[in-house]
Amino acid sequence: MSAPTASHVGAxxxxLLSMLSIPFGRLLPTLVPPPVDLTGKVAIITGGNSGIGLEVGIGLAKQGATVYLASRNVSKTEEAVSEIVSKVPASKGRVKSLTLDTSSFASVRAFSKNWDSLDAKIDxxxxxxxxxxxxxxxxxxxFPVLYATNFVGSFLLTYLLESHLSEDARVILTSSTAHYGGAFSSDFSLKSIKEDYEPGYHxxxxxxxxxxVPPDGANYVQTKGMQVAFAKLLQEHFDRKAAEAGTPSRRIAHAFSPGFVATPIYGKLEETGFSVDPLFWMLRMTNTVLAVSARQGASTGVWLACTKDNAVAGKGMGGAYWDRMNRRLSNVDMMSKDNLERFWVRWEADAGVEWR
Ligand SMILES: NC(=O)c1ccc[n+]([C@@H]2O[C@H](COP(=O)([O-])OP(=O)(O)OC[C@H]3O[C@@H](n4cnc5c(N)ncnc54)[C@H](OP(=O)(O)O)[C@@H]3O)[C@@H](O)[C@H]2O)c1
Incomplete structure (x- = not known):
């Protein structure tokens, strides 16, 4: 066995720091991202009608952005639009709803086609x-619904929308501290597997x-790990494309953990019992007492989406994982380049696209 390196120790x-913020998050200082003028900028937030996504919408709308909430439940999304406008009256006319079910490729493709007809840039x-x-x-x-919803639908969506991304666009992913529980085999299939759960992948x-049938928690941690891997690989893709075009690389991708956040997600886990899924049972039982507010959970994401801070937006700084507005080493940072690149090949196979 090889000796642990400095990066292993750092990870x-x-x-540990991220895990500690789960029980003690409410005792930590309040995060307040400094405002940035986003007038004229366009944002799409998937799952923007509830919890953390809704707070991201409020945060970006407050700073002047035009915000599209992309969610599967139309009436709930219209309510979310009204809520944002009531909290940020100046955003009237700048907050809109669009239909998107990230678990369905057909819906993702329809969303992208709709965006083609809007022909608006995405910042x-x-x-x-x-x-x-x-x-x-x-x-x-x-595909397993958790994998489809939390990850591979977003992969396809990013591919389909790439031509609309502005030159300095940001792609931000709400991952989770739970990603540290993810564990990937070095030889998971590079071909698509359907109607089954592949150990070491799903x-x-x-x-x-x-x-x-695996507990949802086991499936969830993998999807959150893939989001962190995607931020890193997408950044490499952006950098490669810019180099090929002979232009500076200005697009940025990051993933973040919102911490342990009191949102409706825990109410949707009502069937989860201790014996079936101890991780989700524990989070469900304790979230009303320990979890931070949705606004706090959203703050790192809002900051990553717009700060000009060199640590986030500087040359070579993209593709990272963040928690509480701090850059953190992730499980993905411990993976070899070869292992990491296997993900992209598998995601292409599952999404049915070639994206180089
Ligand atoms: N809360 C936490 O402690 C915590 C911790 C770490 C990471 N996260 C992550 O934070 C993100 C937001 O979750 P939340 O806690 O704010 O929970 P939430 O309030 O339940 O929000 C989740 C959002 O995703 C939407 N969604 C679910 N399935 C979808 C689909 N197939 N297509 C389109 N939209 C879909 C939901 O829409 P519906 O209302 O229609 O279901 C809702 O708008 C998630 O990615 C979650 O994994 C949360």
Whole structure:
């Protein structure tokens, strides 16, 4: 076995710091991202009608952005638009709703086609839609619902919208401290697997039991790890494209953990019992007492979406994982380049696209 390196030690330290903010988040100082003028900027927030996404919408609208809330429930999204306008009256006419179900490729493609007809540039693409429930269900295209909703639909959406991204666009992903629980095999399939859970890809291999449907928590941690990997690989993609075009690389991708946040997501886990899914059971039972507000949870994401801080937006600084407005080492930083690149090949296979 090889000796731990400085980055391994750093990753363990950062994991502990992130874990500690779960029970003690409410005791930590309030995060207040300094405002940035976003007048004329356009943002899309997936899952923007509730919880953290809604607070991101309020935060960006306050700073002058035009905000599109992209969610699957139209009436709930219209209510969210009204809520933002009532809290930020100056945003009237600048906050809009669009329909998107990230778990369905057909819906993702329809969204992108609709955006083609709007032909508007995108300055901030905020992948926030997420679920902790999926159970035994598979998406219309045959993927575990959690994987489809939390990850691979966003991969396809980013691919389809790439031509609309402005030169200095930001792609931000709401990941989770739970990503540290993700565990990927070095030889997961590079071909698409449907109507099944692949150990070492959809769920940590150690949690796979023959014939047993994995708990949602096992599936969730993997999707959150993939988001962190995507931020890193997408940044490399942006940098490569800019180099090929002979222009400076100005597009930025980052993933962040919002911490442990009191949002409706825990109410949607009502069926989760301790024996089935101890992680989600514990979070469900304690969120009203320990979790921070949705505004606090959103603050790191709002900051990443617009700050000019060199640590976020400077040359070579993209592709990172953040918690409480601090750059942190992630599980992904411990992966070899070869292992990391396997993800992109598999995501292309699952999304049915070639994206180089
Ligand atoms: N709360 C936490 O402690 C915590 C911690 C770490 C990470 N996160 C992440 O934060 C993000 C936001 O979650 P939240 O806590 O704010 O929960 P939330 O209030 O339930 O918000 C989740 C949003 O995602 C939407 N969504 C779910 N499935 C979708 C689909 N198939 N297509 C489009 N939209 C979909 C939901 O819409 P519906 O209302 O229609 O379901 C809702 O708008 C998620 O990615 C979650 O994993 C949360």
């Amino acid at each position: 363990v330290r950062d994991k 901030i693409l905020f992948h926030n839609a997420g679920t902790g429930s999926g159970g035994q269900d598979f998406s219309p295209e045959g 769920i940590p291999a150690a949690l796979a039991k023959a014939g047993v």
